[in-house]
Amino acid sequence: MIKYSIRRILLTIPLLLVVLSMVFVFVRLAPGDPAMAMLGQYATQEGLDALRKQMGLDAPMWLQYLRFLGDLLRGDLGVSMLNGVPVVDQLRVVLPYTLELTVSAMVLGVLLGVPMGVYTALRRNRSADYSGRVVSLVGISIPSFFLGILLLYVFSVRMDLFPVLGAGRDGDLGDRLYHLVLPTLSLGLIMTSYIMRMTRSSMLNVLNEDFVRTAKSKGLQERIVVYKHAFMNALIPVVSVLGIYFIINLGSSIMTEIVFSRPGLGKLMVLAMKQRDYVVLQSVMVIYATLAIFINLFVDLIYGLIDPRIKYG
Amino acid sequence: MKNDILLEVRDLHTHFYTDEGLVKAADGIDITIKKGKTLGLVGESGCGKSVTALSIMRLIQEPPGKIVKGEILFDDQNLLKLSEAKMRHIRGNRISMIFQEPMTSLNPLLRCGNQIAEAISLHQGVSNRDARAKAVEMLQKVGIPDPEGRAREYPHQMSGGMRQRVMIAMALSCNPELMIADEPTTALDVSIQAQILALMNQLKEEFGASILLITHDLGVIADMAQSVAVMYAGKIVEYVDVVRLFDNPMHPYSVGLMESIPKMDEVVPEDKILRTIPGVVPSLYNLPSGCYFQERCNEAFDACGKKVPPLIEIEPGHLLRCWKYGQQ
Amino acid sequence: MEKYYKLRSLAVLFIAVLMIAGLSQDVGAAKDNILRIAFDSGDTKSMDPGRSFGTQDMALQDMIFNGLLRYKPGDISVIETDLAERYEVSGDGMAMTFYLRKGVMSHPFKGYPDGIELTTEDIAYNIKKNQDPKTSTYSSTYMNFEAEIIDKYTIKIKLKERMVQPELFFTDYRGGFVILKKAFETIGALRHNTSPVGTGPFKVDKYIPGQKVILKAHDKYFRGKPKLDAVEALFMPDINAREFALRKGEIDVMEGMREQPWIEKMKKVSIVEIFGPGEINHLNFNVSRKPFDNKKVRQALMYATSRDELLTFVGADAADPMCSIIPPFMKGGLSCDDIAKKGLLYKHDIEKAKKLLAEAGYPNGFDVEETITERLSYRRSMENIQAQWKKVGVNIKLNVVDHATYHTKIRQDVNPFTMYICMRPNADIFLSWFFHSDAIVVSGKRPVTNFSHYTLVDDLIIKARNETDSAKQEEIWRQIQTKLLEDGINYPMYVLKFVFARNDRIDWGFEQKAVLALYTQINEQTSLKK
């Protein structure tokens, strides 16, 4: 297990490095001029040149790259090209919002999806199974922004049950949670569908396994067979794809943040994209990729913990 | 006389309703197992042996399977009439089962000791600690070295033979009266096979259990069983004690089976190759009318194509399903 | 199996917590003495006056800073003193003298908990800062000034070249806002972007990037303590979110949509404020590009464009028709009636347009590629023009880019005709930036926004600038506009006014008639009803 973990952790380092380089290259190759974006319609040529120099955009690409890596190593993500705010500060503000949203959606997805997946698997080919399958198919087909808009329209505009704006007051937990409900639902219900489908098919696979038959032949009660033997085994493939689902979740959260006007990485990214703020843009992308890499690492380690074949492998 | 009969299966019909149509996997099975004896059930793959075993355990998946007809008398009670709760009390306790695939028949997430102890504490109502102690004892009985340590291991840490020993330990842990072994050695190396079979024989004696041994390997039958039922396409075609079967097989299918065993004590001439039964097992979806074996039988005649022959006792203790002998 | 039941109860618990959290909240913001305003923008670019061009930036600066002079709150037709007590312009118009108010205190900043007093040294520093392209966006304009400090409260500003209304560059608008030398140097240019120090009624308390700026009342404001405790400026680029927030009372005032249906909708649920002078939306044909080098083609397209239809789209409340580049309310401007009298209205006439195109050799029209910003005020009109021109066979293929890229691209001279929406303080700036050959994009001597590559009015522009008789000056400006229309260079469409929606709690303290910098002004007079 320790060997496995170390190997797994070491593997992320080159992965991260490549991701960083890729982000750097992509963003630098982008058209549009940050200096122009910053100076706006009154820009003069001298002004533009001076600003480019000030921002280090006139340096050769390799030098910019080395600076970029060096700064990252020191935990310095640079300052926004537009307002000079250190990117780290901006990320520190928005990251918790994105995390609270994506994690709570994931938790909701697991807490609803797993039991529903088990239930439909056990009622295979009955009406509960059919309706569950159709609903979950709709769930994985509906774009998160559309679900968000529908929830917003029904619960905020029509029924006036939930707020529409932002993420709630800082330090007021109740308010934060209150603002989190609809966005979490719009992401979490989609996650629920994914996890439910996965759990169902995994459970069906496991129920056909020999060891389930063995367990039955021992005279164990149905529930014990299902939950102690089948369920725990069915959970392993589900856990192994949670990392992938989290990445999907992370991607969808961008649209959700826009729809609900919530602060967060996604909102920051879209803004930076529009303003050609390369420093912020590349930092946000790096954070997204890093998040995804670490979530995958985390999931793999958990996976190692629950599967003895890896733990004692 | 009646008292020494442990299990009697009468006219068992187990059908599967699949997308492709109806499959009569067990189509009127009659077998009897005596106390302390071993009955061998032989036949090619897909002839319904395992279905018969699972029907006795009432572990047929429903749907698509269903036991449509018949009686399974175990200790004078019809298992098919029992409530699920009562049946559970019999499973693993009075009738236990060993499966073909030791690699996949154990739960990979549970320690072997716990998997054995689970059945013990369920059926014998002992504390978890006692159950675990008993499990270690059983592991020792099946000849596993360092049973204490092995009990704490997971299945993937063991070899196939080891795992099959664990399965046997599990099956015997509650002193069952009947042990159903479904091809227990097929997946194992030849050298291990012999060890496992010897172990089963030894333990049968020790525990006084009966065994229903399912196999396609007549060599195994010769070593283990007292009587044999030969099965073909969902039906018993010959039922007789082991000596008579080997000396004088009567059903053409049994004859074919016998002839396909290489005999160690005979020198096979260069020009004579091992004989096989021609043709393939008929599709269970589309059985021929009349005797199911007729297409592969080189002794078939008109009557065989008309009606399925009945199973009749042509001499005491020898049942046969063939028009050649039982012509009215 | 235990685990399963645990999971299920956890799920139930989770939902219950969310529900309880939901129900226990009272909807809407607390009724405190804080005004919340939401802007159509994702963030502020900078609150430094030298570095801004977005509406939201200037709206913030307006609360934080003062100019030497100011437009009367809510009314651009009157210019009054602000930081200056009084000022004089020399007889030849080449120098101005400002006399500062005494005792104007800045916001507190690092090391100066009581703030510092504003002096002429700060004014001189401002001009220097505005001249440096590194620290200012407006350097080309301010290059023309030279400051001479007479004493602590008196400063003389000389002009190198003649300028029309030079005092306009010292009003509360863009580079005219005054920062404090000491504060700027103490906290540094970078931090000054996000926590600037000024003398205005409100000081920046907290800036949360991408979310909001919280401004607290400046107790020592020289006009007196503001009535509001604080202003929260929220950045909400999504119109929907702003609208919802206003409806639910989470904000008090929002930047609206400059479009009739939206205005009408919002009038039912809120107070909609529409004010001028607005921005002029005009098309500039690029005479260096085929087939727009042909006057007949340009005229044909002007005939093919229906100003009425464009106006109907935007709506009567949000826009007024414009027939010439200089609006009638500005010195030297021309109204639509004036233009009609001159016979240069180019009244919508498809047949005439087709005829002109045929004469020019394009009886079936032609295809043209055009880059346009995604910003709605531009895009909506461009898409309408696209639909209108299609009727005479001219097909526009649109490349939509974001607004910053659009500004980059049009300055790289990519477009055969360029749509531009803007306001300039006077006719001279309008004409010289759009039609003087020096200002031609890319190739001009000092490239600004001459997208039409037009060179034939240089003399007239200079002549007007040097003309001291204001009546004659206006006459030359009108002459230029006539020539532009005759040559089919520029097609003005409409003046786009500003739309804000608010609840009834706000009392601005003055009437918002016309604000040059395009936002609802908030000052010390502004208050909220309880």
Add this chain to the structure above:
Amino acid sequence: MLNDLRRKQLRVFLRNRIAVVGFFLTLLLILIAFFAGYVAPYDPNEQNVYSRLTSPDLKHWFGTDSYGRDTLSRVIHGSRISLAVGVCSIIFGMVIGSLAGMFAAFDRGKIGNLIMRAVDVMMCFPAEIFAILFLVMIGQGMDKLIFAIGVVMAPRFARLSYGTTLSIREREYIEAARALGAKRPRIVLKHIFPNILGEILVMCSLWTATAIRVEANLSFLGMGVPPPTATWGNMVRTGVSQLTNAPWLSIFPGLAIMVAVLAFNLIGDGLRDVMDPKLQQG
């Protein structure tokens, strides 16, 4: 034998009512997209000042937008973009992805290893982020969108074909073919590709659904095919601003996205059931 298998699979597919619904839905969508010009009641870009923001009625089933354009016609024409981008990008992604995966599985040398590491890296990004990264670099437009989404989807195909190829690679007939001296491209095309094709096709329809959703997401963020071309994501995006007074502007195109994605998912699900006998047994 093979024919029997196919016929059996077809029967299983047809018995799966959900999948059949998906099939006909997709067929309908494709027909609508193909004949958009004939099906749509109006020109999708024709503006009409005097019928702006009319709610759904007999004349305009889905209402009109703030330009007075017919929403139904725009939704119908929007299907072209969604389907074209979805299908083309998947074909593009499938070709480069599966080739790369098969090559990597066969090569197992440095280059193959490099390819799979690159795949790992690409899979780290949420699809939308990765696509945005590309679009920021190459600019917007339909062709670029297809390219970007294709590249985003390619790693999935690479991983899939890598895995399947590895397992097939070791089978006897490949060994045999190699022993007979067949060249590598020949082995890949003749022996491996036909064997992994089934699995790839199943995933194609599921991932077309994903691609359509990604396209909608990008459109919604303003990175899709630029207006006035009607795309569903774009329509939702601009329609959202009128949610309170003209909800039809965002609801109908939103529903259209959902239906299209759903249709491909249904087919994919059905195909998977057909291909995976374990799941469909019993």
